Amino acid sequence: MDQKELREIENRCIQEEPAWCMAECPLHVDVRLFLKKMAEGKWDAARKVLDKTMPFPGILGRICDHPCEKKCKRGEVDAPVAISELERACVTFTASLKKVMLLPDRGKRVAVIGSGLSSLTAAWDLIRKGYGVAIFEPGSYLGGSLWNLPHDLLPKQIIGDETALLQNTGVRINLKAAITPERFEEMYADFDAVYIGQDNEIACDFGLAQTPSGRIRTDDVTRAASRKGVFAGGIPEDGSTRPSPVLNAAQGRWAATSADRYIQNVSMTAARPHEGPMKTRLYTDITGIPPLPRTPVSDPEEGYDKEAAIGEAGRCLQCECMECVKACPYLEHYKSYPKSYARQIYNNLSIVKGDRKANTLINSCSLCRLCETVCPESFSMADLCHNARQEMVRVGKMPPSAHEFALLDMAFSNSDKCALARHAPGESGSAWLFFPGCQLSGSAPGHVTQSYSYLREKLGNRVGLMLGCCGAPAHWGGDAKRADAVTAQLKAQWTKMGHPRPVLACSSCMEMFRKFLPEADPVSLWEIMAREGLPETALNARAGASAVAVIDPCTARHDTGVQESVRHILRETGFSVAELDHSREMTECCGFGGLMANANPDMAREVIRRRAGQSPLDYVAYCAVCRDHLATTGKRTAHLLDYIWPDEAGPDPAERKNPGYSLRHENRARLREKLLSELWGEKTEETDACEKIVLHISDEVRDRLEDRRILTGDIQKVLFHVQNGGAHFKNPKTGHWLAVHRPLNVTFWVEYAPSGQGFEIYNAYCHRMIIVEEGK
């Protein structure tokens, strides 16, 4: 990822887009923050927000014509927040705390003609930028027509106080100044730039190009008049005759920016797209927001009292997007939003020396793509994290512990112990190819056997079988090399088998096949079942059964055909189907996707706990991993196939336990043995000697091993090592033994004692750190 790509990615996240009120304000006052502080009763903090952007808040805060209010999102629910009245309350109840900071004198001078709000603003901005400023006002006081406003609205005292600020900062003020064409020429000669405020009429022909209505013609953005170094503002927008105080102030500000740039001889137009009212791409969901009537002003002349103001400010929706963060516990966990995550990830990838603090952030995303589904701009954390992982693997900076367990699991599934590719018994070719996937094979091998005979019955006998893993774990982990090796092997097998059409029972496999083998035109087992009809066992299983909620896997998010088929099958089986709030396109990951459970087990637990609590109904999943993950929470969850072949599922399928990692391994290996023996009449090779070691493990210890990702196969390897002379410890007090062995990248410690024909296992733990032996 380079800086340019980062910007493009960041730009997609609209969370930092301005709220509508702020976007519409010509000065871009941070109204949302102002209202937040007001609602909290933090008056000085609220005042600070106004002071930061607003020139002469004492004046403008009272007389602003508040274009912001017509864009207020609250207005779409009931009535806009009374922003204008709240600004008035704020400036009434607070004094400015602002310290005026002047930049060092630049030795350049600007003349400002007139002293309406635009002229005052131009003078205020320029003096702070370090220019010498002289105001030429034809009248006998500063402020012009501000003095004509009703005293209740703008007390005369305030005009005096606020304009006194200018004098204090050193602006030279010339009252009763004669503004004539000759005087103007003198100013033009004496000063480095001239600003002409037209808030109040000045009877003088400046010799500048004019609009048909007799105003000085200026550029909309720079406020530059037809003569170099002359700027003008305080001009109503085309078609409007009413002066807009906030627009006048803004025009004075833009002119000051231009005069500064003009004097410094830099571009007056560069990088100014955000001046004036602008469009915002922000999205704020207002569904379900209850109406709340506008707080009436406490006194029509005085405006809000403090309490009423706090109440009214509380009506502000504090507009923001956060759609993805609201939908995703992972995005919520890191307490920010994708734009900031993109920056953190970019920094993580750019680090040469130091801590890579975003590794866990990158590796915890389930790649489920719910974020891009809910995002108005389709921001994809999945793509961001997946690309980052690929980069980390490429440069050798992927933490070994993040994905290794899953990659070894994949390798085991694709090893000679579990993998298989055959034409149907007695056939020399295949029109179809059943690929049940490693997770269904590991979770419920009986269902694989049943599904395979069902398919041969329905589709004719030319249905081949392929056992193995589709490569999703390597793909998710960003290990492109390993993923490519798996898919290449898969493709070669498929080619060798004569390009049969794959039938898939797993949505993650489907995603992989569509990506890497689209020409095979894979079809889901569920679509075949919905089309070909269910076996008798399914129809007899649950006549008159109750309602269930369907769990769509995240990899089937956009697979409406599959979603429909599954619902059809359930209804055919006698269930009434309830939809979770988060189903179909809006479905959530179970915590396995993207290897979240490997890299961040705690987060995966939280994700699945949340999912389990979404309905009191029994769940039915059609992804073996979703099913097993939900089962770990105690949530009653069955796999769809449990109701199609109930005999395979035990007395209550919804109570079936998660088999765990070790049993998954065994199940896969036994499935291959069983199918080879029963369907093809082949006996499999002898099992390894170490697999013959008999273990006795209590449920408690088994759960601990599962948590620590220690397989019974790992324990057998350690004990086999001891049997062959490996070092170990003994504890005379307990009579237990402790053996240690490092078969690959992890050192395993096993506490055990001989028991009958085998061993009782009391404990096991592991670490990745290596003890360096003497002399090495």
Add this chain to the structure above:
Amino acid sequence: MSQMKISPETVDWECATCGRALELSKVHVAYLESRFTVELLRCPDCGLVYIPEELANGKMAEVERILEDK
């Protein structure tokens, strides 16, 4: 890594091969590109090093994590 210390008096394990009680000794441990010296219990004869469960799951796991993020 200095916190990877253990108190020998609570350990009942002895080397099964040599039958010797374990003694504190300086041991080198390594992970990824880093190498440390720590005091751990080991068999004074054959040098077999004992890593207690609390150490493996605690400080050691923590250090592994830190090194993985380097």
